[in-house]
Amino acid sequence: MQITLIQGLLLSIAAIIIGVDYWLEAFFIFRPLVVSTITGIILNDVKLGLTTGALTELAFAGLTPAGGTQPPNPVLAGFMSTVIAYTANVDAKAALGLCLPFSFLMQYVILFYYSAFSFFMAKADKAALEANPNAIGKINVITTLIVAVSYGVIVFACTYLAQDAMANLVNSMPEKLIHGLEVAGGILPAIGFGMLLRVMMKAKYIPYFIVGFLMANFIPMSNLLPVALVGFAFAAYDFFNAKQRKYELQEALARTNINTHGGNQDGI
Numbered sequence: 001m002q003i004t005l006i007q008g009l010l011l012s013i014a015a016i017i018i019g020v021d022y023w024l025e026a027f028f029i030f031r032p033l034v035v036s037t038i039t040g041i042i043l044n045d046v047k048l049g050l051t052t053g054a055l056t057e058l059a060f061a062g063l064t065p066a067g068g069t070q071p072p073n074p075v076l077a078g079f080m081s082t083v084i085a086y087t088a089n090v091d092a093k094a095a096l097g098l099c100l101p102f103s104f105l106m107q108y109v110i111l112f113y114y115s116a117f118s119f120f121m122a123k124a125d126k127a128a129l130e131a132n133p134n135a136i137g138k139i140n141v142i143t144t145l146i147v148a149v150s151y152g153v154i155v156f157a158c159t160y161l162a163q164d165a166m167a168n169l170v171n172s173m174p175e176k177l178i179h180g181l182e183v184a185g186g187i188l189p190a191i192g193f194g195m196l197l198r199v200m201m202k203a204k205y206i207p208y209f210i211v212g213f214l215m216a217n218f219i220p221m222s223n224l225l226p227v228a229l230v231g232f233a234f235a236a237y238d239f240f241n242a243k244q245r246k247y248e249l250q251e252a253l254a255r256t257n258i259n260t261h262g263g264n265q266d267g268i
Contacts, residue, residue, distance in 0.1 A: 001086055003043065008160025010042045012152040015079065019151030022075050023144060032056035035078025043086050052081040052092045058189030059096060061196040070114070073106035075151065076158070083159045088170035090178065096188055097181035098170065102158055109150060117143050208234050 003011075018038075022030035029035075033053040040049015056077050063071035080102040085095035120139050127135035158166075170178075201209070208231075215227050 011159050012156035015155035016148045016152040020148045023147045030075050032074050032078035036082045039082040049082050055096050056081045059192040061192045070107050070110050072103040076106040077103040087163045088167045091182050093186045094181040097184045
């Protein structure tokens, strides 16, 4: 299916807003699940956006920026996984494999900006010495606008201008290559979730993991909503337990302070 000019412009505007959010890490609407869903809404195929977004989100779940390093860009992955599945009429798993070059492209663009924007630091240091917050704010606005425009231009070029070339390229690929991309796309979510568990998994969370695994694999369900509800119940249980433990600890500390204070008074 073809992306119209209006849809291309809407995707570009969405990319500008989401790109700024990723740059500032403010509302976290840059996650692939949200990006792909918004893309699906613009393309009038919400189901496709949710499907590709869920796969892409799992693949990027364990990829987070650390210091000055940048992982593959989740914003372009979210946009392009849905767009490729829409325009080239391929499976969501194959679209996940095909969207990675666009994700790498934006990763390198952001890394370039990290280096290029270092030239603004001298002016920012000078403004700080002069106690000139307006100048510092101006520098931040200019750099953020550059990033925002870059997202808009790149997404418009990739989704609208290059859609025919992209569809022709995918259609010219051998069936075995497409199947290989589907297999790779099916493995990537497991790898991404595994990377996330490597950071988050603690001994106290293992029972929750086992319950979720058993429900998802051995209990017949029409969808994963029951698993999500059980996860929410476990999270609520852990939250209120932690709150109760904190309250009990504060009470114990208060009693200890009273006893200590009273003992000092008796000694005096």
